[in-house]
Each structure stands twice: as C-alpha cells, then as structure tokens.
Amino acid sequence: MYLVLVRHGESIWNLENRFTGWTDVPLTDKGKEEAKQAGLLLKEKGISFDTAYTSLLKRAIDTFSIIQEMIHYEGPVYQDWHLNERHYGALQGLNKEEMKAKCGEEQVRLWRRSYDVQPPALTKEDERYPGNDLKYQDLTEEELPLTECLKDTMERTVPYYQQTIQKDLMDGKNVLVVAHGNSLRSIRMYLDHISEKDIMDLEIPLGIPYVYEFDENLNIVQAYYL
Numbered sequence: 001m002y003l004v005l006v007r008h009g010e011s012i013w014n015l016e017n018r019f020t021g022w023t024d025v026p027l028t029d030k031g032k033e034e035a036k037q038a039g040l041l042l043k044e045k046g047i048s049f050d051t052a053y054t055s056l057l058k059r060a061i062d063t064f065s066i067i068q069e070m071i072h073y074e075g076p077v078y079q080d081w082h083l084n085e086r087h088y089g090a091l092q093g094l095n096k097e098e099m100k101a102k103c104g105e106e107q108v109r110l111w112r113r114s115y116d117v118q119p120p121a122l123t124k125e126d127e128r129y130p131g132n133d134l135k136y137q138d139l140t141e142e143e144l145p146l147t148e149c150l151k152d153t154m155e156r157t158v159p160y161y162q163q164t165i166q167k168d169l170m171d172g173k174n175v176l177v178v179a180h181g182n183s184l185r186s187i188r189m190y191l192d193h194i195s196e197k198d199i200m201d202l203e204i205p206l207g208i209p210y211v212y213e214f215d216e217n218l219n220i221v222q223a224y225y226l
C-alpha cells in the first residue's frame with residue numbers, strides 16, 4: 001500500500017513570510033505551479049489512489065484539486081479540520097522576520113519548530129478566533145484552538161490518522177493526503193518515530209510528494225520524496 005503526503009503549494013502568506021496557521025489564504029501562481037508539478041510527479045509514479053484527504057483550508061484544497069486534475073483522480077475526497085495547519089495563535093498574520101527582530105531568532109525558532117512551546121494565544125474576542133468562521137461551526141469550544149504547538153497538533157492529527165487513514169491502508173487502499181507543514185510533520189513524527197529533539201530539524205517542502213510504501217502488515221518498506 002502507498003501513503004503519499006503532500007504539503008500545499010506556496011500561499012500568499014508563504015510569499016510574504018507571515019505566520020499563517022488557520023488563516024485561510026490562497027495559493028500564489030507559483031503555488032499553483034508547484035501543485036501541478038506534484039501532480040506530474042505522481043502521474044509519472046503511476047500510483048492509483050483509492051481515497052484522498054485534505055484539510056478545510058483552501059491552500060490545501062486547491063493544491064489537491066490541481067493534483068486531482070493532473071492524475072485524473074475520481075475517488076472520494078474527505079476534507080477535515082483535523083488535518084489543518086497548527087494554529088499559530090496571536091502570531092497569525094505577523095511577519096516572521098519582524099518577530100525575529102522583536103523577540104529574538106531563537107524564540108521564533110522555538111515557536112516554529114519545537115515540539116511543546118506554544119506561541120502566544122489568541123483571545124476569543126480576537127477577530128482571528130476560529131469560532132468566528134462558519135467552517136468550524138460544528139466544533140466544540142474545546143476543539144477550537146487559541147494557539148497550538150506541535151504536540152497539540154499531534155493530539156488531533158495522529159488519532160485522525162489512526163482511526164481513518166490507517167484503516168484505509170489496512171483495507172489495502174492507496175491514500176493521498178494533501179495538508180500542511182506542521183500537520184504533516186506531526187504525522188511523520190508518529191510514523192517515523194522521530195524524537196522531540198530531532199523533530200525541530202524536520203522541514204516539509206512545499207509541493208513535493210513524500211511516499212510511504214507499506215507491506216501487508218503496515219510495516220514501512222521504504223519512504224522517499226519524489
């Protein structure tokens with residue numbers, strides 16, 4: 001069985017070097033091209049997918065749609081908030097270089113890459129609070145984050161992987177997941193048994209498919225970028 005993970009193409013806020021999180025920003029033209037290239041790579045690989053998953057954020061949904069067209073995928077597609085990017089709290093919308101100048105490079109690195117250091121939290125009165133977005137109207141107050149570190153993100157992505165995506169793999173299906181840097185980092189941390197220390201060095205590139213090949217017992221046979 002194949003599991004393929006793809007981070008979305010470049011978004012407007014990637015280009016502007018802003019913390020994005022749950023903010024719903026579109027792809028740039030370059031991001032659309034990166035999605036197209038991901039689709040071409042998958043087409044050349046020749047994997048026939050049985051099911052696909054993405055987040056509720058349009059940069060991932062649009063990346064998937066471009067890939068879908070390239071590989072002529074016609075199977076089911078599940079959009080779920082559990083695969084959203086980690087919530088960057090009060091940092092969302094702020095420029096990363098400006099925050100380095102204000103708070104120090106090491107602090108920003110901890111916010112971005114560490115396992116358990118949360119960024120400053122939003123308040124529920126903040127306009128950026130996800131409870132103001134109709135996409136999340138069915139979520140409970142406990143499910144709506146004010147901020148998240150990678151550990152918090154794993155607490156939603158890994159159970160979702162275990163209960164849904166892994167079930168598809170156990171049924172012999174090939175699965176495509178198009179999501180985000182930190183939601184995919186958390187899944188790879190789980191699958192590859194990456195330590196809390198080493199996860200700081202794992203960067204997920206934009207628009208490049210990462211392939212897991214599993215045997216019938218769901219042991220990883222090999223894993224690689226296309």
